Amino acid sequence: MFMKEMYDEKKETEVKNQIKKLRQIALAIFIVPMVIFLVVFVFVIKSKAMTYDYDERYGVFIGIGRKDIKKLKDYQTVIIDAEHFTKADITKLKKAGKTVYTYLSIGSLEDYRSYYKAYKHLAISKYDGWEGEEWVDVSAKSWQKLMLKRAKEFKKKGVDGFFLDNTDVYYEYKEPRIYKGLVKILTDIRKLNTKVIINGGDVFVSKYLKENKDLKKIADGVNQEGVFTTPVEDKKKGEEITKYYLTYLKKLSKKGIHIYLTEYIVEDNKDDGLEDKIADYCEKRGWDYYISDDLELD
Secondary structure: OHHHHHHHHHHHHHHHHHHHHHHHHHHHHHHHHHHHHHHHHHHHHHHHHOOOOHHHOEEEOOOOOHHHHHHHOOOOEEEEOHHHOOHHHHHHHHHOOOEEEEEEEOOEEEOOOOOHHHHHHHEEEEOOOOOOEEEEOOOOHHHHHHHHHHHHHHHHHOOOEEEEEOOOHHHHOOOHHHHHHHHHHHHHHHOOOOEEEEEOOHHHHHHHHHHOOOOOOOOOEEEEEOOOOOOOOOHHHHHHHHHHHHHHHHHHHHOOOEEEEEEEOOHHHOOOOHHHHHHHHHHHHOOEEEEEOOOOOO
16 A cells, blocks of 8 residues: 555656646747747847948938928938927837937027017027028027027927037127027036037037037037038138048047038039048048038928
8 A cells, every 4th residue: 555655656746747847848839939039029120220321320301391201211310300390200200210309599590480579689690691590699598598498398299309500609709608608508408318419619619628528518419511511612721621620520529529410512512522532531430421412401
């Protein structure tokens, strides 16, 4: 009787062990394909995220509206004017893997903006070359508050960052109050824990960099227009401008500031090798660039 019980217990233990092994095998049969699937899935997602050609990493489209949203399809980082897009539009762009910056002019007043009449009294002078636009007194507290309010509104729409234009107001009016006003606006927007690209503003940026170790409190990137394509009749003058900008931008790059170029190749300055020259120069340095055939960027 005792031997029979021992035999039964041994048999039961063997059965349990077999069941345990079968469960382990079944689990392995289920898990291994799942792991393989996940690895392949992650690889595919990463591959898709990296399929942009270098010249499609960055695109500036501040002149378009939501009806032209398809124009952004091939670009990874896009600059738009979020005033002309809905929150749903921006969500759609981000779901497609894009980084979305919105344009905001902090140094000028544009007559087509809804707030133009309310702030017209802050205009300093006309903005040569741009009809319907005026330089604005950035030292005014009301303007500083408006810019922060606008930034918060765009952030609620879901933008990843800001493309802040017309800090060149300091080039036009080299006054301490103008400089301090720009610093205030940029610092306040940066405190929203957001990315900031300063467009142009080399005189302002150079002064700020001289007084501070870096740009971290106001920006993490700088976009410069017309480094290779500033429209000038004198070729030598054009070369001097290019040399000046490249020296300036390389200095910023060494400080850890990401560099973006926006170049305009139109009928007046078409050069068979210019696009390749811009591309080669930027790609060697890890800079992003966008080449447009339209000054309106649409």
